[in-house]
Amino acid sequence: MNPLLQNLEGGLIVSCQALEDEPLYGSAIMGKMAIAAREGGAVGIRANTPADIKAIKQAIDLPVIGLYKKNYQDSEIYITPTIKEVAEVVEAGADIVAFDATDRVRPGGQLLDDFVEEIRIRFPSVLLMADISTTEEGLHAVGLGCDLISTTLAGYTPYTEHITTFDKTLLTVLVEKTGCPIIAEGRVNTPELAAECIREGAFAVVVGSAITRPQEITKQFAKEIGKTSVNN
Secondary structure, eight states: OOHHHHHHHSSSEEEOOOOTTTTSSSSHHHHHHHHHHHHHHHHHHHSSSHHHHHHHHHOOOOOOEEEOOOOOEEEETSSOOOHHHHHHHHHOOOSSSEEOOSSOOHHHHHGGGHHHHHHHHHTTTTTEEEEEEHHHHHHHHHTTSSSSEEEEETTSSSTTTTSSSHHHHHHHHHHHHHHSOOOEEEEOOOOHHHHHHHHTHHHHHEOOHHHHHHHHHHHHHHHHHHHOOOEE
């Protein structure tokens, strides 16, 4: 196994991301967030945008899974959708490149198989993480030779929007049917669930909002307190 992947096995990867409309937006802040995650025991970081990736790589020495969210008018895919974003993520210093590997039309009508082949030709040494939403997509990504498969998009594609909690079945089926490292990601919102994912065979677990989006964490507390106030 690749030594870098060995460092991730059985551990917690923290997704340090903030969009432009969020209070913690900014590369300097994400760098600090990554330091905090490392001090808390994270074994890796997942980060969005070249700027944030660079800032985090300068701040800590943990492996960084890089992606670049970009919107294109001719496609629903926005997680590292084209080779242009891949190149920028690699140049920023990401150790692993994450991209949308779902069964949807890519920008410019490019097929997923051709996209992965293009990455392999241009960046033969980069490790690839395929973000998928179904078992079939996961198996296809394994067949394409992706190094890691992540359940990131379960519940976030039009054909899986009925899924509103972490998809344990998707995880267990992919672990059973593949020999590929499967990453548990998407609505892993408690320490207990994260630990359960590892017990079920997840190679590692990615947690984002439950750790790095204080506005969302605050909403949960405020909502529960609000219920108590109404009842009283």
